[in-house]
Every structure is written in structure tokens, then in C-alpha cells.
Amino acid sequence: MVYTIAIDGMGGDNAPKEIIEGVEAARDRYSDLEFLVFGDSKKISNYLKDSDRITIISTKQVIAMDEEPVKSIRTKKDSSLVQAANAVKDGRADALFSAGNTGALLASSIFIVGRIDGIDRPALLTEMPKFDSKIDKFVMMDVGANAENKPSHLYQYGLLGSFYVEHVFKYKKPVVRLLNNGGEEDKGDQMHKNAHQILKKNKSINFKGNIEARYLMSDDTAVVVTDGFNGNTALKSIEGTALTMLSLLKTSVEQGSFKTKLGGYLLKPALKSIRNELDYNNNGGAVILGVNAPVVKAHGSSKSVAVANTIGQTRTILESKLIKDVQKFAKTHIKQLQDVKQFDLPEN
Amino acid sequence: MVYTIAIDGMGGDNAPKEIIEGVEAARDRYSDLEFLVFGDSKKISNYLKDSDRITIISTKQVIAMDEEPVKSIRTKKDSSLVQAANAVKDGRADALFSAGNTGALLASSIFIVGRIDGIDRPALLTEMPKFDSKIDKFVMMDVGANAENKPSHLYQYGLLGSFYVEHVFKYKKPVVRLLNNGGEEDKGDQMHKNAHQILKKNKSINFKGNIEARYLMSDDTAVVVTDGFNGNTALKSIEGTALTMLSLLKTSVEQGSFKTKLGGYLLKPALKSIRNELDYNNNGGAVILGVNAPVVKAHGSSKSVAVANTIGQTRTILESKLIKDVQKFAKTHIKQLQDVKQFDLPEN
Numbered sequence: 001m002v003y004t005i006a007i008d009g010m011g012g013d014n015a016p017k018e019i020i021e022g023v024e025a026a027r028d029r030y031s032d033l034e035f036l037v038f039g040d041s042k043k044i045s046n047y048l049k050d051s052d053r054i055t056i057i058s059t060k061q062v063i064a065m066d067e068e069p070v071k072s073i074r075t076k077k078d079s080s081l082v083q084a085a086n087a088v089k090d091g092r093a094d095a096l097f098s099a100g101n102t103g104a105l106l107a108s109s110i111f112i113v114g115r116i117d118g119i120d121r122p123a124l125l126t127e128m129p130k131f132d133s134k135i136d137k138f139v140m141m142d143v144g145a146n147a148e149n150k151p152s153h154l155y156q157y158g159l160l161g162s163f164y165v166e167h168v169f170k171y172k173k174p175v176v177r178l179l180n181n182g183g184e185e186d187k188g189d190q191m192h193k194n195a196h197q198i199l200k201k202n203k204s205i206n207f208k209g210n211i212e213a214r215y216l217m218s219d220d221t222a223v224v225v226t227d228g229f230n231g232n233t234a235l236k237s238i239e240g241t242a243l244t245m246l247s248l249l250k251t252s253v254e255q256g257s258f259k260t261k262l263g264g265y266l267l268k269p270a271l272k273s274i275r276n277e278l279d280y281n282n283n284g285g286a287v288i289l290g291v292n293a294p295v296v297k298a299h300g301s302s303k304s305v306a307v308a309n310t311i312g313q314t315r316t317i318l319e320s321k322l323i324k325d326v327q328k329f330a331k332t333h334i335k336q337l338q339d340v341k342q343f344d345l346p347e348n
Numbered sequence: 349m350v351y352t353i354a355i356d357g358m359g360g361d362n363a364p365k366e367i368i369e370g371v372e373a374a375r376d377r378y379s380d381l382e383f384l385v386f387g388d389s390k391k392i393s394n395y396l397k398d399s400d401r402i403t404i405i406s407t408k409q410v411i412a413m414d415e416e417p418v419k420s421i422r423t424k425k426d427s428s429l430v431q432a433a434n435a436v437k438d439g440r441a442d443a444l445f446s447a448g449n450t451g452a453l454l455a456s457s458i459f460i461v462g463r464i465d466g467i468d469r470p471a472l473l474t475e476m477p478k479f480d481s482k483i484d485k486f487v488m489m490d491v492g493a494n495a496e497n498k499p500s501h502l503y504q505y506g507l508l509g510s511f512y513v514e515h516v517f518k519y520k521k522p523v524v525r526l527l528n529n530g531g532e533e534d535k536g537d538q539m540h541k542n543a544h545q546i547l548k549k550n551k552s553i554n555f556k557g558n559i560e561a562r563y564l565m566s567d568d569t570a571v572v573v574t575d576g577f578n579g580n581t582a583l584k585s586i587e588g589t590a591l592t593m594l595s596l597l598k599t600s601v602e603q604g605s606f607k608t609k610l611g612g613y614l615l616k617p618a619l620k621s622i623r624n625e626l627d628y629n630n631n632g633g634a635v636i637l638g639v640n641a642p643v644v645k646a647h648g649s650s651k652s653v654a655v656a657n658t659i660g661q662t663r664t665i666l667e668s669k670l671i672k673d674v675q676k677f678a679k680t681h682i683k684q685l686q687d688v689k690q691f692d693l694p695e696n
Contacts (some may be wrong), residue, residue, distance in 0.1 A: 059562045267597075270612075
């Protein structure tokens, strides 16, 4: 089986250079991948060394990192992102990759690639490393696609996250928990209380109750269900703390006594391996789940290594038949997905 | 000036032993403190070595860590917590200390000690260390007293947090920011958008816009304003990540080569100083701000060192005249505090 991935060649802080170098690295690594790269063909050609299995499709517009998402995809029809999304919609490509504007990629996913029938609110899933646990990684969803969520959305995230972990990580019956500010089921605001109740009733997932943020990196939860606002806070708090601590340790080594400096030198490999596990360049990108194809977002500042690794993750998702299985499930369980909406709160 | 602190002698995982030992340590450290200790006088006497400036007041009931807050303070009138709160209300004590049930302490603060006129929703403030920054610590409020907040509450937290930092840390014009999922002022849900707008209009504080969770420990923000749900997530994510990373480093040292082990040994003092900065035993407790006296909550598992340090923090708050100044401000700015309520959202 050969898969074709549509690449937004102009998205990201280091586009098109690092994107193209990453695509070539992925092409060399995986013999079953082909690429449609959308963007400024002149600029792209400057960096492309070998066009084997890589087709450049010229586009004239670029959506900047800070442009208003929905407006930009409506007005910039000939942008690298919109054209790449069109290729997925038309069946010319199987998956979409971008390191550009997250909001615009989300809008393209929903309005061009299209929502899976039965899934109301696609969202961002991220893979994170687990330490001090029986499992080596976990996923969290939503980590920021939506600023406001309803209980029925969180119900769907429990399903989508479980499907992802079963397909991509090959974990069996992954433990699902709801990120909340306490362990008991009556904790949190009304949205989280209702979400807890409907997640508990869902026999298709292995729901085990709430998780507090302090156990995210260490307990047995493989799928963390969260609203986008709170999930974004958790993700960024973890990243910030980890980076701050590593830099702190580096400073105390640099400014320390000879003894401390020597200690830091000897401990370097151990520190490096921790940093690597936390470094997004070595982990995958964020996945927009709930739409009719794999859409994967690499970090905006990705270098070619991160681009190649994220393409590898995209390939794993394609191979796993994740999207087909979600589509099938949503179709056969449409009543279950609709019924939980009675637990949604009235709109403000 | 001599201050009297009412102590909930029975609250906390290690009560009354560690509470009493902590009170004695604080008594020996500060010559201007006196204590009213509420609890089982028989048990307390077992641990009390010297009753100088310490008066035991016998109570028969104890509120457990997991009891329902409002119900427990209504039904257990002779509990150590309720009686200690009564002492503050009656003017027999100037401040309230507990390591027990946080919800019950919050309820006692609001219903017994009483809200400051003009402050609608008292909340939990916590001090945290800052690294890689010009300032050495910051505060975050609310970190979990409320699962749901309105924009006008966040407006008040900006004020209360600024007062705290000016009085207790002696920072001048502390930078205030709103914890949100993006830097731009239109980020977040409607509650956060509205909160941003009214914080921006408040000339009494030095509001500088939003802060994303990843910069909490490293930027120049001295007062982080947040709703209780999200603030709790940020706080616990930071704690969890820091502890996980330290334990990870310990494991790689223990299981590493001789070289790694030696490195770990040499680096021990540097690691210890990081751990100390993050250890709640060396930092203060959480402060319930917005009520008519300092109410300070030590960690449930506090040992005597943490108890003594948290009492020291309580003393600093008393000395700073924080509560009096907040009361005065709220009285003279009552219209300003009321006016912002028009930005609150309709109730669900």
C-alpha cells in the first residue's frame, strides 16, 4: 500500500527550507510514501535535492501564523494550506501535514476535509511521554482547538482518544480519565460533572474516573479527556516547568563550584535523555481528530528532524486504519452519540 | 504589637503532633506571637512541651479531610476548626491557621470570619517560586476555591493579588496578568475575554495582558489572575512535572553507570536546592483572601517545619496590615467593584 501525504510547504517559521528537507528525509526513510508539496515552486525548488516521489504543486498565497483562521481560508483559496486540504478532500492525497497556523489548519480540516458524521467538534490530540508509569506515553485531547466545550464533546474525545491509542500505540483497553480538579465524581463545574456522568456510561471505553493534573505524567491513564481551555493550560504548564527546570539545572552547573560542574558534566547523558523525551522534535505533532483524514500539525518552529518524525507519525496513523474505524463506529453508534447531548448545558 | 493566631489543632494528616511541634517552633522563633490552639486537650497535652504563650482550648469534634465543607461546619459547632474561626470572629484572635479540610476552612472563612464588604468571592492565593526571572516569587489566585468564576471575580483577584504582593513581598507596582490560552486579548472563552477587558480598565493595578501557562515560572508576572478551575490545573501540573522530573533524574542516577552515579552525587547540592525551592514545606501555605482576617492553609501533609513556616507567613501578613488596607480600599471603591458586574455572563 502506498500513501500520499499533502504537505503545506509554506507553513511554519522555517518554511519552506526545513519542511522540504524533512519531507526528503521522510521519503528516504519510508519507501511507501509519496508527497504532494504545495507552495511557491521557485522557492521550494531551491531546497529540493531529489524529486523522487515528491510532486510540487505551485500555489500563490501563504497564510501567515497570526492570520484570522476562518477568514484566511475563505479569502486565500490559492494558499498552500487550502490547496493541500483540497487535495485530501478530492482523494488525491490520504493525509494532510502542516507546521503553519494551527487555527487555519483546524478550519481547513473542518470546512474542507470535513467532519466525520456523528462527530460534532473535532479537536487537537497530543502525544506526551509518561514517566514512572507502566505505559510509556499517553494522549491528551482537546489541548486547545476549542475555548469552550460541552459535555457531549468530551464524550466524543474519550472515544476518539481511545481509538487513537488502540490503533497507534497498540495499547489494549487503554485507561481513560477526565482531567478535573479533584478525584471524586462530583468535582468541578457543571460541565465537568455532566461530562463525568456520560463518560461513565460509555461501555465502549475503559473510563476510570477523574485525574488531577499532578498525576498526568506518572499514573496509568493513557487517554486524558479535557476541554480545550484547561487542556491547553495543562500542556503548557508541563512544557514550561520541564524547560524551566532543565535550564535551572544548567545554570546551577555553570555557575557552581568545580565539583558541581564536574557533576553536571558526568550527568549530561542522563539529562540529555530526559530533554529528548520532552523535546517535541523527537515526539510527534498534534493530531486533529474527528475529520475524514489524518491531519497532523507539526510545531511552528519545527526543524527538518521534527518534520520527518511527524510525517512518520502520520504514516503510522494511515497504516492503522484509525480514521476508517472511527467513521465506521460513528456510523453504527450515531444514536449513542446523539443521546448524550441531553447532558449539554444551555448556551450562554 | 503582639498578634494572636487561632490554630486548628486537629486539622491535617499529622495532627495534632506536627501542628503542636510547629506551633512551638514558631513560638520560639517569634517573640511577638501568641496562640490559641483548639482541639482535644488530652491529645494536645501529650505533645506540648512548654505552654508559654500557648493556650489550649478544648473542643470535642473534628472535621475530617473528606467531609462535605458547608455541612460539616454547620453540624460540627464544637469542632477545632469552627471554634478557631469563632475566636477570629469574636476578636480573640487576629488570624486563622489550619492544615485540615480546605473546603471547610474556606466555608468557615466566608460564613464565620466573614467576607470583606465589596468582595464577592474570596479565593485561594498561593505563593510560587520564580526561576529565570527578575523577581523571585509570584502569586496565583484563585487556585481552586471556586470551580466556576465570573469576570467580576477575576477583577477582584487582580486587586487582592496586587495588594498581597505589595504588602507581603514589598514589590512595587507588581505586574498582573490573566492566565489564558494565548497572548492576544481576544483569546479564551467569553468569561476570559470579559475578564481581560475589565482588568485592562482597572487603573489601580499594573495589568499587562494575558500570560500563557508555559511562562508562569519564568516571566515578570508577579500576580497571575485565574479562575479556580484553570488555576488548579496549572498549579498541579507544575507540581507534578517538577516532582516527576526530580524523581526521574534520581532514577537515572541510581540505575546509571558509575560515571552517572558520581555525577549525581556531585550534583546533589544543586538538585537539593531546586527541590527545596519547590517544596511546600519551605514555602508558605495557601491564603484565603477576601475575608476579614488572614486565613492561612498549610498543606494537609505538613510536618512541623511547614507548620512553623506557614505561621511565619501568617505573621508577615498581619504585620503588613494587608487586610485593613483591602477593607479600606473596598469601602472607598465599592462603586468600581459593583460596576464591573455588568460584564458578568448570564447564569447557566
